[in-house]
Amino acid sequence: MPQSSSRGWQRPSIYDVARRAGVSHMTVSRVMNGHPNIRESTRARVLQAIEEMNYTPSSIARALATRRARRIGVLIDGPVQNGPNNTLRALEKAAREVGYAVSAFSIGDDDASQLDTGVMELVTQGVDALCVIAPRESSLDLLRQQTTGLPTIVIKAEADPSWHTVGVDQREGARLAVRHLIGLGHRTIAHLAGPMDWLDARERAEGWRECLAEAGLSEGPYIVGDWTSDFGFGVAQSHDLGETTAIFAANDQIALGVVHGLHKRGIRVPDDISVVGFDDLSDARHFLPPLTTVRQDFADLGELALQQIIAAIEGETDPTHDMIQPRLVVRESTAAVSA
Structure with a gap:
């Protein structure tokens, strides 16, 4: 557990973790950076100390144990538009709640070719999966030419044999x-x-x-x-x-x-x-x-997208498609046709 003193709560240091695990602080650092030349028993002891002392978020410790980044790369087309922006925010919220982080790359309205740069940048960050929000046909054509080897989900209303898809009808x-x-x-x-x-x-x-x-x-x-x-x-x-x-x-x-x-x-x-x-x-x-x-309902869309992303990361390879139904909200801008 985190340390306490007369000064109040103190975040544990790498040295505290090292003492708990019975290793040097350099060994803790090597474990956290995924160094291959660490005995599994030592690695397990360090990860246990990290969890117990909350030295880093538990999601990071799990990522170290599973060799996954627990990070999702998101390509967002037209980020200034309401729909794409709200979908990204909903996905980020849903991801945080299950210990995933989101790295986003925005593609400008006038330049779908930025997708190549975005894919390269996200892949080099070591993301576990890619998600494309609010795609244009031109950006999807470019995406089909990419071979990242990563699970990919596209936020679109229609099923697509190339990817997992989810969208609002x-x-x-x-x-x-x-x-x-x-x-x-x-x-x-x-x-x-x-x-x-x-x-x-x-x-x-x-x-x-x-x-x-x-x-x-x-x-x-x-x-x-x-x-x-x-x-x-x-x-x-x-x-x-x-x-x-x-x-x-x-x-x-x-x-x-x-x-x-x-x-x-x-x-x-x-x-x-x-x-x-x-x-x-x-x-x-x-x-x-x-x-x-x-x-x-962007909150539901974000949660549903995350469910599909995690399923894809965990090995569900056949493309799936899920749809959320919209709802009409009647206010005062419509009325019966005037005689």
Whole structure:
């Protein structure tokens, strides 16, 4: 146990561990650095002393014993976006709770080729597995060319024979949004889509199309842009929306821009046009009006991803796919179509 004195709690030193194990402090250092020329009985005695005295976190001691780093390398595509950022934070939290650390490498929105550099950097850190968050098609094409020998999991909505995958059902989330609008009597529903290189953007657009087709409705205006509020604002300010009575935005930032742009034109939300977003940002309930949106449970996604990563590290080699269902959150930005 940690030492105590008149000065209060004291963290044990390498010398305390050495005394407990009956070895020199240099031997303790060699054990901690994985030196091969250490008798197993000595190594076991040092590791036991490390555990008993809490000299280092128990996860590190276990890593020394198992020859694993207990570290997961994460490639995060578009780190400034809400979904990728929240997924990374959720994965980090879930990993900490089971004694794993996370090393992240961010790939800029305009340079998927950074993936090569990211993979090399993470592999040289000795990670046990790789995880790719919010991939674009271009980054996945590059990832397929990599041969790291490490278990790899990709956060994406569709199964992929190349990797373990886990994701939120993006297509169903879009269908929830569009079904809600159809149920309110809307018949001309526009979609402001994210960049089509992003797999999530593609899935949301397909869900919009499928739901309209099932209801026997024609597609409303379809405009592809980026993930920003400026995109939504620009469309709402400058485009002729014709008979559109509802807009499904590919994320909440776009929806925020749409509401602002419509307001500047004197078009009321939801009296004249209803608006639905996607993600359920923490501030979405404070938009004016509060935003109807589709919620992704990033905490559950992080835990599920970690479960798959650990299973892969422990030898589960056949690719698996797990899906989390999104949920529609109805607020005040949608209403029955006006007569």
